[in-house]
Amino acid sequence: SLNQQQQQSISTIHQCGSHLLTLINDILDLSKIEARKMELHIRRIHFLSFVQSIAEICRIRAEQRGISLSYYPKSSLPEWILADEKRLKQVLINLLSNAIKFTEVGRVTFTIEILESTHPINNKTSITHTIRFQIEDTGVGMNSEEIEKIFLPFEQVGSLKKRTEGTGLGLAISKNIIEMMDSTINVKSQVGVGSVFWIDLDFPEVLDSSQATPVSEQKNIIGIKGKTPKILVVDDKWENRSVLVSLLQPIGCEVVEATNGQEGLEKAAVFRADAIITDLVMP
Numbered sequence: 430s431l432n433q434q435q436q437q438s439i440s441t442i443h444q445c446g447s448h449l450l451t452l453i454n455d456i457l458d459l460s461k462i463e464a465r466k467m468e469l470h471i472r473r474i475h476f477l478s479f480v481q482s483i484a485e486i487c488r489i490r491a492e493q494r495g496i497s498l499s500y501y502p503k504s505s506l507p508e509w510i511l512a513d514e515k516r517l518k519q520v521l522i523n524l525l526s527n528a529i530k531f532t533e534v535g536r537v538t539f540t541i542e543i544l545e546s547t548h549p550i551n552n553k554t555s556i557t558h559t560i561r562f563q564i565e566d567t568g569v570g571m572n573s574e575e576i577e578k579i580f581l582p583f584e585q586v587g588s589l590k591k592r593t594e595g596t597g598l599g600l601a602i603s604k605n606i607i608e609m610m611d612s613t614i615n616v617k618s619q620v621g622v623g624s625v626f627w628i629d630l631d632f633p634e635v636l637d638s639s640q641a642t643p644v645s646e647q648k649n650i651i652g653i654k655g656k657t658p659k660i661l662v663v664d665d666k667w668e669n670r671s672v673l674v675s676l677l678q679p680i681g682c683e684v685v686e687a688t689n690g691q692e693g694l695e696k697a698a699v700f701r702a703d704a705i706i707t708d709l710v711m712p
Contacts, residue, residue, distance in 0.1 A: 442668050453676070455598035456706070459582060462605045469513040469609055473635050476510045483518060484539055487525040496532050498525070503542035507558055509635035516606045517630075521562060523599040524614075524626050528566035532623070535567030544629060556634045563627040571618040580604045580614070597709070653681040660684050661702035663693035665711040673706060 461467040484500035491498035528537045545559040571579070578584040583597040600614075607614050610630055618624035660682050662673045670686045677684050685700050687693040689712045697705060 442672075453673075453706075455602060458602045459598055462602065467605070467609070469516060471511050471513055473509055474512055474514045476507055476512075476632075479514065479518070480506070480521075480541055483521050483525070487522065487529065487537075487539070490526065491529050491537055494529060494532075496529065496534065497536045498529070499536060499538045501538065501540045503540055506541060506543065506560070507556075507632070507634040510558070510632040511635060512630075512632050513610075516609075520603040520606050520614075520628070521564075523603050524562075524564045527599065528564050528568065528624070528626070532566045532568035535623070537567075538565045539563070540565075555636065557631050558634055559629055559631050561627055561629050563625065565623065565625045567623040570620040570622050570624055572620055576616055576618055579616075650680050658682045658704065659700060659702045661687065661693065661697055661700055661705045663687040663690065663705065663707040663711075665689055665708065669708065 458467065480502070481500075484498070488498040488500070525537065525539060540561075540563045542561050542563075543558050544561050547557050547559075548555065580600050582601040584601075585597040604614055607628055607630075612628055612630050614626060614628055616624060616626050658681075660673075660677055662670050662677075662684060663686075664670045664673075665688055667688075670688075674684050674686065685696055685702070687696045690707075693705070693707060
């Protein structure tokens with residue numbers, strides 16, 4: 430069995446690994462967006478269980494921070510819809526996680542309601558719902574200058590501690606995903622009072638649950654075709670570098686490590702990396 434110090438060390442490594450995996454996924458998503466390679470994969474999803482699972486995931490995070498998260502479906506929601514489950518979940522969890530992160534006291538409220546339901550022309554058997562997702566918090570709030578910056582890549586607001594908890598990419602990626610869905614992320618905020626984010630999205634309802642669309646097969650990366658990518662990893666914490674190296678080397682990347690900014694600059698000049706992954710806060 431492990432003693433308390435060993436358990437804490439394993440917990441720290443797990444947290445670092447989770448954070449680094451999030452960072453890698455965010456960078457990959459941003460790269461796809463910039464290269465116009467990100468696509469939406471629409472399929473049938475059970476909407477009621479989908480939103481309930483998101484609320485439960487985020488409720489646990491809120492409780493860990495000593496605040497409450499309330500989920501209110503304001504209207505009768507469709508059971509089945511057509512949507513990109515992965516990207517919609519990514520956006521909603523990002524918005525809810527931000528609300529939880531910046532709320533020290535009080536609550537986060539997650540509400541969903543149907544604003545409008547329409548029948549497409551010449552098709553009375555199908556229905557499209559305009560659904561509003563709204564996240565409201567009693568957190569620190571933002572001023573107008575901060576609101577203008579939050580959707581830019583690598584831009585973060587709040588205290589240094591809050592900034593080091595994230596990558597500064599989540600809202601930029603979410604904004605682009607929602608624009609691909611032909612909508613926008615709206616925000617109102619007041620310093621010391623809190624913030625409200627909301628999105629209005631159109632979803633076709635699946636009236637016949639047998640109209641299942643095939644689920645794409647999950648694929649794992651087993652290697653890299655063509656030139657071997659050269660990656661420079663710059664981080665003062667060995668556990669962070671270790672996780673990245675263990676992820677990148679098995680799929681064929683050549684990885685070089687640096688332990689601080691100065692060493693990173695020196696190795697960048699010699700190694701000529703294709704990509705540099707660096708910590709945001711270090712010596």
